[in-house]
Amino acid sequence: MKKSVFLGTLAATTMIAGVAAAGTLDDVKARGELICGSNTGLTGFGAPDANGNWVGFDVALCRAVAAAVLGDQNKVKFVPTTGETRFTALASGEVDILVRNSTWTYSRDNDLKLDFVAVNYYDGQGFMVKKDLGVSSAKELDGATVCIQTGTTTELNLADFFKFNNISYTPVTVQDDSEAQRQYLAGACDAYTTDASGLAAARATMADSENHVILPEIISKEPLGPVVRHGDNQWGDIVRWTFFSLLIAEEKGITKANIEEVAASTTDPEVRRMLGLEGNMGAMLGLDAGAFKNAISANGNYGEIFEANIGSATPIGLARGLNALWTQGGLQYAPPFR
Amino acid sequence: MALASEAPKESFRLSMLIYDTRYRSMTIQVVVLILVLLFVGWLADNTIQNLAAKDKDINFGFLWNRAGYDIEQQLIPYTNDSTHGRAAIIGLLNTLVVAFFGCVFATIIGVFVGVLRLSNNWLVSRLMTVYVEAFRNVPLLLWIILVFVVMSETRPQPRDFRVTDEMIASGTEPAAKMWFWDSVAVTNRGTDLPAPVLDRGLGSIDIGSVPVNLSVLLTLAVIVASVLANRALLRRARAIQEETGERPVTWWKSLAILFLPTIALLMALGFHLDYPVFKGFNFQGGISVMHSFTALVIALSLYTGAFIAEIVRAGIMAISRGQSEAAFALGLRPGRTMSLIILPQALRVIIPPLISQYLNLTKNTSLGIAVSYLDLRGTLGGITLNQTGRELECMLLMMLTYLIISLIISSLMNVFNSSVKLKER
Numbered sequence: 001m002k003k004s005v006f007l008g009t010l011a012a013t014t015m016i017a018g019v020a021a022a023g024t025l026d027d028v029k030a031r032g033e034l035i036c037g038s039n040t041g042l043t044g045f046g047a048p049d050a051n052g053n054w055v056g057f058d059v060a061l062c063r064a065v066a067a068a069v070l071g072d073q074n075k076v077k078f079v080p081t082t083g084e085t086r087f088t089a090l091a092s093g094e095v096d097i098l099v100r101n102s103t104w105t106y107s108r109d110n111d112l113k114l115d116f117v118a119v120n121y122y123d124g125q126g127f128m129v130k131k132d133l134g135v136s137s138a139k140e141l142d143g144a145t146v147c148i149q150t151g152t153t154t155e156l157n158l159a160d161f162f163k164f165n166n167i168s169y170t171p172v173t174v175q176d177d178s179e180a181q182r183q184y185l186a187g188a189c190d191a192y193t194t195d196a197s198g199l200a201a202a203r204a205t206m207a208d209s210e211n212h213v214i215l216p217e218i219i220s221k222e223p224l225g226p227v228v229r230h231g232d233n234q235w236g237d238i239v240r241w242t243f244f245s246l247l248i249a250e251e252k253g254i255t256k257a258n259i260e261e262v263a264a265s266t267t268d269p270e271v272r273r274m275l276g277l278e279g280n281m282g283a284m285l286g287l288d289a290g291a292f293k294n295a296i297s298a299n300g301n302y303g304e305i306f307e308a309n310i311g312s313a314t315p316i317g318l319a320r321g322l323n324a325l326w327t328q329g330g331l332q333y334a335p336p337f338r
Numbered sequence: 339m340a341l342a343s344e345a346p347k348e349s350f351r352l353s354m355l356i357y358d359t360r361y362r363s364m365t366i367q368v369v370v371l372i373l374v375l376l377f378v379g380w381l382a383d384n385t386i387q388n389l390a391a392k393d394k395d396i397n398f399g400f401l402w403n404r405a406g407y408d409i410e411q412q413l414i415p416y417t418n419d420s421t422h423g424r425a426a427i428i429g430l431l432n433t434l435v436v437a438f439f440g441c442v443f444a445t446i447i448g449v450f451v452g453v454l455r456l457s458n459n460w461l462v463s464r465l466m467t468v469y470v471e472a473f474r475n476v477p478l479l480l481w482i483i484l485v486f487v488v489m490s491e492t493r494p495q496p497r498d499f500r501v502t503d504e505m506i507a508s509g510t511e512p513a514a515k516m517w518f519w520d521s522v523a524v525t526n527r528g529t530d531l532p533a534p535v536l537d538r539g540l541g542s543i544d545i546g547s548v549p550v551n552l553s554v555l556l557t558l559a560v561i562v563a564s565v566l567a568n569r570a571l572l573r574r575a576r577a578i579q580e581e582t583g584e585r586p587v588t589w590w591k592s593l594a595i596l597f598l599p600t601i602a603l604l605m606a607l608g609f610h611l612d613y614p615v616f617k618g619f620n621f622q623g624g625i626s627v628m629h630s631f632t633a634l635v636i637a638l639s640l641y642t643g644a645f646i647a648e649i650v651r652a653g654i655m656a657i658s659r660g661q662s663e664a665a666f667a668l669g670l671r672p673g674r675t676m677s678l679i680i681l682p683q684a685l686r687v688i689i690p691p692l693i694s695q696y697l698n699l700t701k702n703t704s705l706g707i708a709v710s711y712l713d714l715r716g717t718l719g720g721i722t723l724n725q726t727g728r729e730l731e732c733m734l735l736m737m738l739t740y741l742i743i744s745l746i747i748s749s750l751m752n753v754f755n756s757s758v759k760l761k762e763r
């Protein structure tokens with residue numbers, strides 16, 4: 001897995017002429033399949049279920065893009081990537097889009113030559129410890145051993161946090177979430193730190209989830225979102241507006257269940273434009289008129305996807321918080337569809 | 339004879355490049371060389387073009403930027419404010435230290451097992467066969483992970499070692515206890531050992547931002563001087579023996595020369611041991627050896643040891659039986675026959691394949707990332723590569739470094755090989 005990505009990088013940079021050139025849309029259409037870089041397995045965000053179907057909050061966005069572009073949310077292949085391999089996989093053309101709890105930062109945007117096209121989850125980094133450790137604040141972790149995933153922003157934030165607070169720690173740098181959880185549960189580290197959403201997801205899968213607490217400190221901003229290669233603006237716009245269409249759908253009360261009904265009866269001009277009943281918005285991006293309708297029908301609007309995968313009714317139990325619509329005091333806001 | 343050598347003198351024609359066997363091999367070599375160069379040139383050109391298409395260049399400037407991440411095991415000082423270049427050096431040193439210990443232990447294991455596999459004792463030789471086959475035939479990565487998981491799952495957590503006042507009052511024992519009179523603790527994270535410390539150390543000087551401990555240097559110098567002095571003593575004793583036929587008693591003088599100066603120096607420097615004690619979350623003080631390191635060394639030496647055992651066995655079997663029979667006829671015991679007659683000759687057969695085992699082991703250290711060991715692959719080829727997005731640069735640097743390490747190892751071993759070579763007089 002590891003080796004193949006590296007060899008892939010070398011091979012891709014040395015042998016294939018012009019992979020990074022524009023035209024991801026054409027490639028995907030010609031292939032008849034979207035290739036989406038996902039988690040190796042993070043319950044609620046992206047993981048195969050018991051039947052091997054990928055499900056999750058991030059996965060649903062990939063499916064919406066596949067529905068918009070190819071008209072079928074099942075025409076997606078999910079490629080598991082670790083924190084370390086994900087950007088190489090995207091840059092080398094191994095995947096068309098990366099939706100994997102990836103934080104939008106300045107250097108990833110500019111140095112790695114990637115484009116973050118939206119924020120589908122506003123997050124921050126937290127710490128999880130076992131309850132019986134008797135720790136109630138991250139600042140009490142002086143001298144603790146902390147498990148951290150390699151190749152992440154969280155690794156850098158962790159160093160900054162401990163330095164800023166003038167306390168020390170021992171890092172245990174692990175490769176993926178499952179190894180981090182194993183070491184944390186085995187007591188090889190006192191604390192596990194990653195995005196707070198990831199901690200909630202990890203805790204939900206632990207057999208004794210009530211024995212673990214997530215500490216109150218959120219030590220960073222982690223705007224997580226879908227990533228595409230730099231330079232293919234059309235493809236970036238497709239992903240961005242697919243995501244926005246899910247937000248607008250929630251704002252306008254369009255759900256997976258009522259979308260046909262709305263399409264038949266609505267008089268709202270923005271909704272009519274978005275669902276392809278009026279004008280030719282899809283064509284501007286090289287898509288069918290019904291592209292965004294397909295995207296919404298796939299797994300419902302943003303709110304539905306949130307509640308079905310990570311919302312308060314699920315074991316992960318995340319509140320909407322910052323991720324509520326702007327109309328409900330959150331940060332999720334889509335520009336007008338016109 | 340004279341007629342045959344008198345070939346008709348032809349002038350050179352172009353077709354001779356293909357049809358004349360004198361020139362043909364040269365032609366083929368030149369053509370192949372040109373093709374290879376063209377291919378390499380095409381690869382390089384394509385790389386540059388593809389990078390340009392992605393708006394990237396080849397630039398090693400990132401090595402001087404702040405790394406921003408922490409590394410657990412550091413042989414020279416490093417903080418997250420150090421550069422990516424220094425992080426790479428930390429990783430390189432971690433690679434080398436694992437490779438060094440791995441090679442030493444693998445050799446010891448390999449020689450013992452290789453010899454014992456030829457033992458006449460049925461049980462011993464069968465046990466060694468089982469060991470060799472088990473380790474040779476299971477992938478190394480699995481062994482590394484197995485050893486690591488066993489260590490981290492079976493040992494108690496550091497806080498199980500805690501002794502509180504209430505526990506002393508009520509007389510309850512802690513869940514886990516340290517070994518060797520409370521000096522060594524093996525937790526599920528690592529092994530905490532007493533550390534040698536000096537109260538009146540000589541400090542250190544920085545050579546190229548690597549601090550060099552003067553006390554250690556002085557101690558080493560004293561040890562070397564004692565060994566040299568002891569040699570002189572033994573030489574004198576031999577001279578006297580040859581002259582008078584009577585050897586003076588030297589053992590207590592040797593002991594004194596070898597140990598007293600070092601002990602005196604260490605006392606003068608205020609030497610004592612700093613014992614690890616449990617405080618907060620972990621043991622503080624002493625030396626802490628992470629299980630990732632231990633697991634890597636154990637797995638690498640057991641795995642490579644199995645291959646070396648086979649090489650040693652083959653080397654021994656290559657020595658004709660006549661040699662050992664002759665040695666037995668002279669009355670040498672089997673152990674001495676092995677160490678004085680067989681092994682020195684077998685070395686010549688053993689060393690060339692041994693070199694490739696050392697190279698393998700060194701390169702295999704890059705599997706350490708599986709158990710969170712930050713070696714060159716984990717720092718330069720892992721975190722730095724990922725945080726800077728300089729894949730090509732990092733991969734090239736890493737390949738170059740492994741190449742250089744391997745070349746150094748094999749040239750050192752070649753020197754050794756020529757020194758044990760059959761000397762023809």
Ligand SMILES: N[C@@H](CCC(=O)N[C@@H](CS)C(=O)NCC(=O)O)C(=O)O
Pocket residue numbers: 039040041042081082083100101102103149151152153154175176177178194195197198199222224
């Ligand atoms: N947001 C951070 C961290 C991303 C990350 O690695 N998240 C973890 C937990 S939230 C994850 O997805 N692990 C699953 C896996 O390793 O596949 C980043 O972009 O660097």
